[in-house]
Amino acid sequence: MKKSTGFSILKIIFYLLGFPILAGYAVYKTIPTFTLNSTYKPYVFAGMLVLFVIALLYFGMMILTGVISKKAKSVGTVRRTVAASVLISVLLTTGIWIALDKVVPPILGEATQYTLSYDDFKDDYDEKARIHSELLTHFIEMNLKNGRLSADKAEQYFTEGYANEEVKKLIEASFNSLNNDGFGSFGGMLISLADGSRLTIPVLIHLLFDERDAPSTPFPDYVGEGRGEENADAPIRWSILDIQEGAMTFSVDLGALGAGSYAELIKWLIPSLFGEGGMVEALLDGVESAIADESIIGSPIYIGIDYEGNTITVALTPSSESRGVYDYKNMAYLANNRLLIAVTSLFPIRTACYTLGFVLTLSTLVIGMLRKKEYERKEGGRS
Amino acid sequence: MDTITFTKARATFFRVLKIVSYLAGIPLLLYVVYGDAKALSGFGVTAGSGMSAFKIIALCFGTVVALQVVAGLLLGKKDFFVRALIVTIAASAATFIPVLFIDTTVKAAFGEMRAEYSTSGEYDFERYERQLSDYLWRADNHEKAKKSFLSTYNLEGTVGTTKGGNLDGTPTTAAGDKNGIFLKGFEDYTHYVFGSEVGAAYSLNGLYADGFVFGYNQAEYLLSTYYKVKNDFASRGLDADKELKNALDALDAGDTVWTRYQLTTEYLRAYGAAPAADRGAEKIKIGNGEYDVYKLFAAHYYLTTDEIKSILNTLAGNLAGLPVTGDLVTIIEGLNTLIGLNLSNEVLDILRDYRALDYDALMKVLDDLKIDIGGEILNEAYLLKFISEFSYYQSPTTYPKMFFIGDSALRDYAYAKYLGTKHGATVGSVLIGDKVGAITLDNGGSSPKSESELTALFARIRIESEFMPKYYPWLALRAGLVKFGGIVPAAMILAYIFADAEKKNINRLIAKGGKA
Numbered sequence: 001m002k003k004s005t006g007f008s009i010l011k012i013i014f015y016l017l018g019f020p021i022l023a024g025y026a027v028y029k030t031i032p033t034f035t036l037n038s039t040y041k042p043y044v045f046a047g048m049l050v051l052f053v054i055a056l057l058y059f060g061m062m063i064l065t066g067v068i069s070k071k072a073k074s075v076g077t078v079r080r081t082v083a084a085s086v087l088i089s090v091l092l093t094t095g096i097w098i099a100l101d102k103v104v105p106p107i108l109g110e111a112t113q114y115t116l117s118y119d120d121f122k123d124d125y126d127e128k129a130r131i132h133s134e135l136l137t138h139f140i141e142m143n144l145k146n147g148r149l150s151a152d153k154a155e156q157y158f159t160e161g162y163a164n165e166e167v168k169k170l171i172e173a174s175f176n177s178l179n180n181d182g183f184g185s186f187g188g189m190l191i192s193l194a195d196g197s198r199l200t201i202p203v204l205i206h207l208l209f210d211e212r213d214a215p216s217t218p219f220p221d222y223v224g225e226g227r228g229e230e231n232a233d234a235p236i237r238w239s240i241l242d243i244q245e246g247a248m249t250f251s252v253d254l255g256a257l258g259a260g261s262y263a264e265l266i267k268w269l270i271p272s273l274f275g276e277g278g279m280v281e282a283l284l285d286g287v288e289s290a291i292a293d294e295s296i297i298g299s300p301i302y303i304g305i306d307y308e309g310n311t312i313t314v315a316l317t318p319s320s321e322s323r324g325v326y327d328y329k330n331m332a333y334l335a336n337n338r339l340l341i342a343v344t345s346l347f348p349i350r351t352a353c354y355t356l357g358f359v360l361t362l363s364t365l366v367i368g369m370l371r372k373k374e375y376e377r378k379e380g381g382r383s
Numbered sequence: 384m385d386t387i388t389f390t391k392a393r394a395t396f397f398r399v400l401k402i403v404s405y406l407a408g409i410p411l412l413l414y415v416v417y418g419d420a421k422a423l424s425g426f427g428v429t430a431g432s433g434m435s436a437f438k439i440i441a442l443c444f445g446t447v448v449a450l451q452v453v454a455g456l457l458l459g460k461k462d463f464f465v466r467a468l469i470v471t472i473a474a475s476a477a478t479f480i481p482v483l484f485i486d487t488t489v490k491a492a493f494g495e496m497r498a499e500y501s502t503s504g505e506y507d508f509e510r511y512e513r514q515l516s517d518y519l520w521r522a523d524n525h526e527k528a529k530k531s532f533l534s535t536y537n538l539e540g541t542v543g544t545t546k547g548g549n550l551d552g553t554p555t556t557a558a559g560d561k562n563g564i565f566l567k568g569f570e571d572y573t574h575y576v577f578g579s580e581v582g583a584a585y586s587l588n589g590l591y592a593d594g595f596v597f598g599y600n601q602a603e604y605l606l607s608t609y610y611k612v613k614n615d616f617a618s619r620g621l622d623a624d625k626e627l628k629n630a631l632d633a634l635d636a637g638d639t640v641w642t643r644y645q646l647t648t649e650y651l652r653a654y655g656a657a658p659a660a661d662r663g664a665e666k667i668k669i670g671n672g673e674y675d676v677y678k679l680f681a682a683h684y685y686l687t688t689d690e691i692k693s694i695l696n697t698l699a700g701n702l703a704g705l706p707v708t709g710d711l712v713t714i715i716e717g718l719n720t721l722i723g724l725n726l727s728n729e730v731l732d733i734l735r736d737y738r739a740l741d742y743d744a745l746m747k748v749l750d751d752l753k754i755d756i757g758g759e760i761l762n763e764a765y766l767l768k769f770i771s772e773f774s775y776y777q778s779p780t781t782y783p784k785m786f787f788i789g790d791s792a793l794r795d796y797a798y799a800k801y802l803g804t805k806h807g808a809t810v811g812s813v814l815i816g817d818k819v820g821a822i823t824l825d826n827g828g829s830s831p832k833s834e835s836e837l838t839a840l841f842a843r844i845r846i847e848s849e850f851m852p853k854y855y856p857w858l859a860l861r862a863g864l865v866k867f868g869g870i871v872p873a874a875m876i877l878a879y880i881f882a883d884a885e886k887k888n889i890n891r892l893i894a895k896g897g898k899a
Contacts, residue, residue, distance in 0.1 A: 192546035200823050201822075205774045
């Protein structure tokens with residue numbers, strides 16, 4: 001075998017050991033994100049697109065430096081191209097991500113009102129991919145249950161996911177309603193206080209009872225096939241509990257009311273009042289329907305009462321689940337899922353570049369050395 | 384080993400020693416002072432000035448290095464000894480003079496402060512020598528004491544923060560910005576702003592903006608004012624709370640400035656009849672801005688008596704749909720005889736026909752039950768007062784009643800009490816009461832600090848906030864200089880000696896035909 005053929009074979013081997021290994025690992029790391037969120041095409045390919053751009057730049061650079069090396073007039077030039085190609089390969093793998101690690105966190109923070117941070121994704125992207133996938137799955141489940149999606153097409157909704165036009169439309173319309181007639185209808189001051197650890201009773205009362213603009217964004221009650229005239233898309237009102245995540249619970253300590261007072265009476269009454277079909281259940285039904293009345297809050301709130309020892313725990317559960325939406329934060333995530341999934345898909349590539357970037361750097365160095373040897377041999381033959 | 388290699392090795396050896404000696408001098412001193420300065424600037428109280436210790440030392444030794452370069456250029460390579468001497472003297476001066484300055488000026492200042500506070504008794508000012516060694520610990524303790532106060536009262540840092548502006552959308556302003564909202568005819572009552580601490584956001588009426596959460600500065604001013612006025616009244620045998628109630632009641636009696644103010648367009652816009660206009664239909668100019676009249680109506684932001692009645696009527700109306708019928712009556716009648724509730728026949732009739740319950744009937748039941756809550760009977764008036772305590776709104780475009788209190792001290796007291804209780808209760812920073820801080824559905828608040836604790840804490844924070852940022856950077860600088868006072872000149876001399884030895888070996892090497 002000729003020596004020049006040997007060099008070529010060696011170079012091919014190192015080409016195969018470099019970028020393909022890095023790319024293969026990156027693709028392998030992307031599999032969970034892709035399989036869980038495959039219906040979010042083309043957004044789920046964002047990471048792959050970045051990898052493709054890196055590949056184009058890398059191979060473009062390698063071809064260019066290869067040509068320069070061959071036409072070089074001195075070994076010094078070859079040496080410089082080797083140094084440049086190694087440096088560029090470092091920049092294309094770790095360099096890009098070091099820069100993105102600096103640039104992206106504030107942008108992501110601002111885009112999500114600091115509800116999501118770069119660190120949430122950085123190493124935990126598989127979990128993020130799972131959560132965002134579940135957001136969609138459970139959204140479909142909630143709306144099959146309440147009839148806003150057609151039960152006959154359940155299988156199709158789950159298979160097509162976000163690619164299904166009805167699901168997509170329902171997500172957008174639900175979020176717009178919650179955003180405009182819920183979140184946006186409260187004063188910024190109240191939301192700011194409620195969001196921190198400052199949801200005081202006066203703030204809660206303001207949030208529940210202050211006058212707000214009448215709801216104006218259509219809220220579809222059915223988007224499936226065979227949608228009838230009766231589906232009016234009437235705008236609805238959302239309460240602060242719909243905006244917040246989970247039920248709001250608070251406890252009343254009867255002991256604190258004082259011994260011998262009405263606390264004793266309440267305690268004495270409780271066994272006969274609680275229980276299935278008891279007074280409390282019936283009374284709460286009445287209160288719940290009163291709360292749903294437009295003149296009070298206009299959005300159903302389900303009240304649960306639990307009694308243990310001297311403490312009565314009251315849990316207020318919003319109507320969002322039965323209406324087929326999440327709380328504001330999760331609904332906003334779901335409505336922007338395609339972008340969040342595009343962001344999530346970048347992180348497996350980041351991990352691959354950080355962990356196996358050195359493989360590309362080493363293979364580039366070896367290829368460069370082979371080029372130098374090849375050049376020296378050629379020059380030696382000439383002289 | 385041949386002589387050339389040996390000479391070369393010796394030159395390298397001395398070069399290494401030269402570099403190590405040089406690094407052990409000025410760079411190491413700078414590094415140590417940088418560490419101390421960085422630690423000091425990590426505390427809030429010295430955050431702004433902590434690094435100045437490093438800046439001073441960097442300037443001093445920057446001059447020494449510059450002198451080194453100048454000496455090298457002017458004296459040439461020959462006068463090695465003179466150069467070494469000049470630079471060493473300069474380095475010694477750069478180390479010694481600051482220490483001398485600190486030990487005279489700062490020590491004297493500490494002595495004066497110690498004497499002053501010892502006389503006033505408001506702060507235990509520690510001796511200079513003691514603070515020299517534990518200044519970092521003291522700055523840390525200052526931070527911890529302040530943080531504990533912030534945590535108890537659920538405050539937002541030193542200057543507070545604004546969580547959104549005003550509920551009615553009117554602007555928030557800096558202290559003292561009158562913005563022309565006050566009316567003609569009330570010239571005797573100049574615009575009043577409670578406190579004027581940096582960072583607070585005010586409504587047009589001089590109260591804090593609806594969403595403003597107190598910081599340390601506001602809490603300190605508010606609590607100090609509250610206790611000062613309270614104690615002044617007590618020293619005269621008066622109860623500030625009673626005097627305040629009397630003053631407010633007097634404003635309601637007959638033709639007063641308050642009753643006249645309630646007839647102004649400004650006041651009626653917020654508290655008069657509900658605006659008929661739709662949202663955005665009518666705008667008015669306040670200062671430089673234009674505002675929706677509809678949104679300025681205060682009752683949009685609290686539960687009025689009519690609304691409470693309407694809510695209770697809706698609730699009562701929904702009871703009609705209850706699937707159970709007998710339970711309630713049986714239980715109530717049973718209790719009536721069992722524990723002697725003494726309900727009147729009228730009320731028992733209402734309860735028997737509870738499907739027709741309405742607000743008025745509910746109030747009758749409440750009156751009959753005679754529920755005792757801490758000495759007061761739970762009746763309609765109590766219930767409405769209770770609800771209004773939680774649902775209350777002061778329009779940012781009108782002056783509150785307390786603004787018109789004639790006695791300025793009592794007015795300060797009224798503002799402090801209002802802001803420390805009602806405003807604090809809304810924003811989750813109650814300052815005055817049996818429980819303070821964040822009182823929410825699931826948090827009962829913290830126990831307040833006693834007046835004496837607060838007085839001592841405020842004095843401490845005020846005094847330490849003055850002298851720590853001013854003098855502690857000097858102490859940090861001194862600590863570094865004392866540690867390295869002897870090392871720097873010695874290290875510089877050694878660096879010169881090793882440089883000379885290196886040079887000699889290089890010369891020998893060249894003479895032997897080797898390469899340096």
